[in-house]
Amino acid sequence: MDKKDLAKKAIEAKKFSYAPYSNFHVGAALLTDDDEIFTGTNIENSSYGLTMCAERVAVFKAISGGKRKFKAIAITTDLEEFCPPCGACRQVMNDLCGKNLVVILVNSKMEMKTFKMENLLPHSFGDDLLK
Ligand code: THU
Helix, strand or coil: CCCHHHHHHHHHHHCCCCCCCCCCEEEEEEEECCEEEEECCCCCCCCCCCCEEEHHHHHHHHHHCCCCCCEEEEEEEECCCCCCCCCHHHHHHHHHHCCCCCCEEEEECCCEEEHHHHHCCCCCHHHHHHC
């Protein structure tokens, strides 16, 4: 599975975005260490604060499907700019997918920008502090 294929899965997932309030459509595709893909899209709510981001939908689907190890996540929107994940999603991805997760931002032209999770959330809070 190369980056481009994962990016395409995120773009496909974006089609199912439920965003009637913001009209901001986000798609995500999370690759497990055994090469399965779990997709997610943002799901808004009339009680706005209950909205769930695409990245967290993908992560929660994968975790609830029994997956615990991940290689990469692709995230895309309709913007020409690269859209980085919000702070809440960074915390969840760092915690559940690990510092080595490759985060691939995909813009509307299918260009990609790649980060490592640990660089998107330095000095993070994590389970090591709870032991
Ligand atoms: N959104 C995501 O899906 N992921 C992010 O990382 C940032 C924001 C969604 C939430 C909301 O439905 C819309 O984008 C506008 O904030």
